Amino acid sequence: MQLAQRTDNSDFIIAPDPGAPxxxxxxxxxxxxxxxxxxxxxxxxxxxxxxxSQEIVTAMTIGDYPEYLALGFLLNQGMLKRDEVITGVDYDDDLETVVVRTASQTTYEHKLKKKTRTSGCAVGTVFGDMMEGLEGVSLPATPLRTSWLYALAAKINRTPSLYLEAGAIHGTVLCHEDRPLVYMEDVGRHNAVDKIAGWMLQNRVDPSDKVLYTTGRLTSEMVIKTAMMGIPALASRSGFTAWGVEIAREVGLTLIGRMRGRRFVCLSGEERLIRDIDPASVAEEDKKHRRKSAEA
Known part of the structure; x- marks a missing residue:
């Protein structure tokens, strides 16, 4: 596992490396x-x-953590189960391929025929039966303190990243209470969340007390993936889609958007918010970050 190298990213298990050549x-x-x-x-x-032996998809990606991206993509598409026996994950840099091998052979030709392109960036691919994967999903009613949200936003927004260095990229962060744990970036927000899903699968991480923070829009696919990962709360700097809100309400996902400085909007799961801090005591977002966000 690649660990954070920067001193100011030392709280992370995995942090962005904007200096990687x-x-x-x-x-x-x-x-x-x-x-x-x-x-x-x-x-x-x-x-x-x-x-x-089945080719599934070709994704456009920045190229870091290909094994996590492959595992998370397959998991979030319902092609891998959490209890699947994975016998190998092999990445070939020259061929730009990653092969996930399981103990039991499975074929997905019928699913590939149902593949559609969503409104998301880059790979943004969803299969029609992803919605079927939500049947029976009921997320834990884990409380979420507003002090954690403000602390996470302040930490994440100040973390050295490709997002701040070059723009044109999305970030997704796995968090526990007020601590960001794993920060992934990619040209598509779906790639970033799939990397986190792959890391969680490989490390057998309990999702029930986690928060997912993203710089991207809260679309239906982002909500579906978060719910299928078992994470009970999703927060973003950006806005919502109506279908994303509807699905979040159906599965009991706490959905927070438009987080800028001391402001945010909760459109699902408000009853799980613990308002333990006065928003007036929270610093407004600095102009430098607002300008960078607009450019990205």
Missing amino acids: RLTRAVEGVDQNGEVSRISVVEERPLTIFLN
Whole structure:
């Protein structure tokens, strides 16, 4: 497991590494004044995921943690079960492929025929029977303190990341109470959450007391994936879709959006919020971060 290297990211189990040479590239352009401008842009590269001998999907990704991405994608698509016996996860950098092997052979040709493209970025792929995976899902009514939300937002928004370095990327963070644990980034918010799902699967992490924080929109697929992961709370800087809100209410997911400074909106699970801090005591978001968010 790759651990955080930066001192100011020491609280994380996995933290962003904006200085990693494979993740960004310096590109020269010309600004509004006609002057040469040199900026960092995020790299994209394909990753083809196999389940045993079956090719499943090719995702555009920044290329870090390919094994977690493959495991999480297959899990969130219902192709892997949590109790599946996984005999190997093999990544080939030259071929840009990762193969997940299980003790029992399974085929998914019929599911591949039902594949559709969602409103999400990059791979954003969902199968029609993902909704079927929600049948019987009932998330634990885990309390959520507003002091934790404010502390998480302040910590995450100040963490050195590709999001702050180069923009054009989404971040998703697995948290426990007021501590961010695993911070994943990718060109698609679905990739980022799949990496976390893969890490949780491989490390057998209990989801019942966790919070998922994302910089992306709270769409139906984000809500579905969070619920299928067993995480009872999902929070974001961004807004909601109506279907995402509807699904969250059906499965008992606490859904928090538009978190900026001391402000947020809860559209599902308000009864589980413990308001243990006065919002007036929370600092407003600094202008630098607001500007960077708008550019991204």
